[in-house]
Amino acid sequence: MLESEHGPITHEEHAHTRCWVCVLSCLLLACVYVGSLYVWRSSLPRYTTHQQRCDSAVRLTIKLLLYVCVFLCVCRDHPSVIKRRCASVLLVSTLSPAVVKGWIHWADVRVDASVWELMGVRLESLVPAAILPLLLTMVCYLGPLVQSAMDNPKGFTGELQSALDVQSWRLCVGDVVWLRNQVVAPLTEELVFRGAMMPMLVPCTGPTAAIFMAPLFFGVAHFHHIIEQRRLHKDSMSVILLVSGMQFLYTTVFGAFTAFIFMRTGHVVGPVLCHSFCNSQGLPDISSALKHPQQSALVFSYLMGVLLFLVLLFPLTDPFFYGDIPVCSLALPPASVCQMK
Numbered sequence: 001m002l003e004s005e006h007g008p009i010t011h012e013e014h015a016h017t018r019c020w021v022c023v024l025s026c027l028l029l030a031c032v033y034v035g036s037l038y039v040w041r042s043s044l045p046r047y048t049t050h051q052q053r054c055d056s057a058v059r060l061t062i063k064l065l066l067y068v069c070v071f072l073c074v075c076r077d078h079p080s081v082i083k084r085r086c087a088s089v090l091l092v093s094t095l096s097p098a099v100v101k102g103w104i105h106w107a108d109v110r111v112d113a114s115v116w117e118l119m120g121v122r123l124e125s126l127v128p129a130a131i132l133p134l135l136l137t138m139v140c141y142l143g144p145l146v147q148s149a150m151d152n153p154k155g156f157t158g159e160l161q162s163a164l165d166v167q168s169w170r171l172c173v174g175d176v177v178w179l180r181n182q183v184v185a186p187l188t189e190e191l192v193f194r195g196a197m198m199p200m201l202v203p204c205t206g207p208t209a210a211i212f213m214a215p216l217f218f219g220v221a222h223f224h225h226i227i228e229q230r231r232l233h234k235d236s237m238s239v240i241l242l243v244s245g246m247q248f249l250y251t252t253v254f255g256a257f258t259a260f261i262f263m264r265t266g267h268v269v270g271p272v273l274c275h276s277f278c279n280s281q282g283l284p285d286i287s288s289a290l291k292h293p294q295q296s297a298l299v300f301s302y303l304m305g306v307l308l309f310l311v312l313l314f315p316l317t318d319p320f321f322y323g324d325i326p327v328c329s330l331a332l333p334p335a336s337v338c339q340m341k
Helices: 011-038 063-073 079-107 126-140 142-151 155-164 166-173 176-205 207-232 237-265 269-281 286-290 295-312 326-330
Strands: 002-004 007-009
Touching: 011 079, 011 176, 011 207, 079 176, 126 142, 126 237, 126 269, 126 295, 142 155, 142 286, 142 295, 166 176, 176 207, 176 237, 176 269, 176 326, 207 237, 237 269, 237 326, 286 295
Parallel strands: none
Antiparallel strands: 002 007
16 A cells, blocks of 8 residues: 555555546647647648638737647648658657656556567567558458459559559659658557557556557547638538548547557557558448449458458457567456457
8 A cells, every 4th residue: 555645545546546647648649649730830821712821911910829820721731731740740659658658657567578569669570460460451441452453444453563563652652642641640640549558558447448448549639630621611510520520430440440459469560551551542432332333243342351351350460470469468367358369
């Protein structure tokens, strides 16, 4: 039992406090990650319905209001904005291990693994951790992949040639939008929302609850798009809220999937690659599949993809392939998610 100025503190009270600090730390990380996107002062134009430049009257307002105006009005796809935002989130991701280390020290969590290992940055079983979760995700996308091949005049051969085309990859690497969507966003989001948050949540909630809790911070973090869309005046507020609600739903579901992969493999590389792949594919366009000339074949592919995904979910993420999983050492036994199936 611990002692305080007002008397003894029970182990239960300390654990309760520790878990509240854990949740607040995760919330702080999410806020800092999103807030880092808006710290840059910019002279980029504002989007309005008639002209793409900030009103001169805004320039004469007080400095605080100017900052607020600018960060809400810049175009998120402008190369300068992308570069600055990438720098911000990369910095936050680099500092996130310090948050985890600070929380572990404060909570007096005893573990043999390093902070980086707890966050899934390790070399042991790196190859299967990169390949198997990605393969599992591609199986889930069997329907959209088949549909894309059907729509390609060259069929599956054309899709394969496109995937292996060196010139196309060079163009992608030189495109800041592609780098943001396929590299920086998956890397930084998984490192912060899975790598940093899961080691803090697991000792308090257990692995299973942490898998479903961490994605809530990930989903809420995407609500900042409401402000950007509202400033663009493209849709009504009701439409924006509906779209944001749907985005919260699928980002939370996806976040639970990558958190599951993280817990089962003990690596962050799998979630990063799966995140990048899903960003490249987007949401499956089921409505177009139902209107496709090859509707029956596509519906079968969609259903087979989901069925195979469910069948292979545990076998392809079996800890047998990935060795000892550091983050699982933070969980109180028995931790079923960490056990082999």
